[in-house]
Amino acid sequence: MTKSEYLEKIQVTNKSYECSITTDIAVFGYLDGELKILLTKRNVEALTRCWLLPGGAMNLEETLEDCAIKVLKILTGLNKVHFDQVKIYSNLDRHPIKRVLTVCFYALINPENHLIVLGDSVKGVRWFAVEDLPYNIGFDHSKLIRDALEFLKNNLNDNLIAQELLQEKFTLQELQSIYENILGVRMDRRNFRKRILLQGIFKNTGEKKKGIKGGPFLYKLKK
Amino acid sequence: MTKSEYLEKIQVTNKSYECSITTDIAVFGYLDGELKILLTKRNVEALTRCWLLPGGAMNLEETLEDCAIKVLKILTGLNKVHFDQVKIYSNLDRHPIKRVLTVCFYALINPENHLIVLGDSVKGVRWFAVEDLPYNIGFDHSKLIRDALEFLKNNLNDNLIAQELLQEKFTLQELQSIYENILGVRMDRRNFRKRILLQGIFKNTGEKKKGIKGGPFLYKLKK
DNA sequence: CCAAAAGTGTTACGATTACACCCATGT
């Protein structure tokens, strides 16, 4: 049996339909007490009017995860960001010119810890509060953002927040207010502290943060 | 700007890398008090020794979901099965001859309610207990099965079980034992009934099932 | 009538929620 017969049999033929696959990355950032998302404007006539998630095509020699890392680096300069898959979108009409499937990833960072460097094809980037997105979001990226946001909320955990959004040492109030702002709920201070400390992943450094009335203790991740 | 310039700019070019995308479907079935999964052997020399999830390539005019429905129909004759996306796999070496990305879906059915009809490229299908899979599973389908199983367990809900696995009327013992067998845990009868009935989605028909000591009531989904 | 399975209610436990006062610090 030849290779093409083989491929024919398993329904992956040389003639079979192939299409481009892109990744789009929903980078959430926590800034000024608000959850924001990073959107880009591209250097392309048809797209200059739309805000888009950073995204781009997957190549021969890379996995989707590699692609997401590469694309984000090229378009925004962002590096060393932790990713997770949200889902894949395959609607026929999601791109006006060519069929493109996209896999959406999400990440959460502290914008202050990362330098943004515009790529050649990028006219500009901006952080938008997720509660106040622009009206002109391109393709189906509004839906990608909604889905990614839901995914983020369902997968929030103390480790991620502490590692990505906070300094090495932080007060429990700082941790709590991030939760409250991202999830959009208010929590009782005593109950929050009890729950967080019960996990045993944080420890009190004994130091106090200066400049704040009350003199809150600074905590850090164990180990 | 020409179309190709446009596509170039957004990094989806005519020359850009394209690859085949397949769907693989993890069809779980509940039979003889055990959770099973449907595997196929194909009519292809290199694959006849391996068990595989039913799967096949996506075409131009279909979404991934359409593709999964089509593939399952063609290979196994299965129809009207409820699907959900598990995840997408993009490792470079997951297929020996050609790069193929695959999106895994999962489904849960009652094998007794469905007729299996072998497709042309299929030599045979068989239900395997998920606790007793064959050693010769092809490609990376062992991992797909593991991931899909975890997904199934996390997404079990009473509606799905009642609709897919049970007759219109069923006893609470029948419902409970499905849970116990799929999740691999034993549950207290009184607590289980309390939890299930509290949801208010089932109602007692007043009829009793014959042929079983104790005379259990038959329940059905409301509406 | 006996064995097997169904039906049922109460208590104990743990997790979560609600809630108020004193203490430390900055101004």
Added chain:
DNA sequence: ACATGGGTGTAATCGTAACACTTTTGG
């Protein structure tokens, strides 16, 4: 000194888990 925010404990509630006896039916 006083205003602001930090630190702490207890009681109430809810959901979950443990547990045993009576009733129904088939054989």
